[in-house]
Amino acid sequence: MASFFGIGVGPGDSELLTIKAVNVIKKLDVLYVPQAHKGGKSVAEKIAAPYLPNTLIIKKRHFPMVKDWNIKIESWRKIADEIKDDVRNSQNVGFLTLGDPSVYSTFSYIADMLKQDIDVQTIAGISSFSQIAASLSIPLMLDEESLEIVPATADEDKLTKVIELNDNVIIMKIATNFKQVYQLLQERGLLEKTIVVENASMATQKVRRLADYSLGDNLPYFTTALLKKKEG
């Protein structure tokens, strides 16, 4: 029986795919990838490149990055219909996601559209926040501590509560709302306690304290921050 697989490729280093992800990729017939800018490859496709079979059919599709949900859902629906046809024609179809497919991924929406009709499998991946802690050899959390993961695009009230109530906070995609996050942490004297990792596990990885940045800085898209109030 053919299936549709959402496959986590981890944050950047091709060695951070799981054995399972590599084994699944090797038996794929078709791979759907987002149409990258300037005709290049998507980041997830580059990470998985060492494992892609020669015979793989790659279908580049446009995933609109817009705020209008109707436009997004309509284009996902069209892609989901294509995927459904492929799987019903006995093709194993893959969809790569950066990091972990269960963490803020478009795959979740497409899987939800298809679950009733075809077999959908999710292959877990290493998330950027897991790799950030690993690259620094510091714990995300210990003992009775909790960890909250929040996107920088959450509203101010939510961000404030998360920052005030938790000892360990991961702020995803901090570049998309850098000024606000910077100010919220600055007002609470937490810039020194926030570690910023740009491009985790990629060749261009950089690690700095948030205190080493300025309010007006432009950060790369793949930047994640880890606030640890009780840090060693």
Next chain:
Amino acid sequence: MASFFGIGVGPGDSELLTIKAVNVIKKLDVLYVPQAHKGGKSVAEKIAAPYLPNTLIIKKRHFPMVKDWNIKIESWRKIADEIKDDVRNSQNVGFLTLGDPSVYSTFSYIADMLKQDIDVQTIAGISSFSQIAASLSIPLMLDEESLEIVPATADEDKLTKVIELNDNVIIMKIATNFKQVYQLLQERGLLEKTIVVENASMATQKVRRLADYSLGDNLPYFTTALLKKKEG
């Protein structure tokens, strides 16, 4: 140069190690493992068994499971000293952790004792909560949502806040404080919205709603719950 490696082996399925973890394991000289009950192998050792080199020296050490921090730290310190000697004698030393070494792991303490003296590397692993979402093909979080991860052993006030303030909550090791967690969720009408996964990705994996359990049930140690208030 030799190093000390904390290696995440994922939640149970040997295919859920990363390529990087397997490559690191293959070059280890020494592996420290917890002394399992009845002379058997630890769970993490069983998961990594397919990749362990034949020449590997396995050092079984006792990691006391007690509440007294002095006893724990003293025994970790002794093991850390042994590891330091091995690495200084040019041995690559490994320490396996179930799931992800950055998530509630003894490795974090030992790494902290050794970082100043020897090279310490952490190899990220798939956490149980990531695998739970993958096995169900449901998202941990989407869009502006946050996720909070909390151990069932946190105090009642903390557990209550986490449950009330978040749409997505992972409760780790729910078996260790099942009655309290069950009651907190029951009082808030959330038993139906909580998915319980026993032994994620192991042969004995079971998935049920918390509503299908009773207050007096005994759950396996490796049981994790996912509360999703806005589910589907």
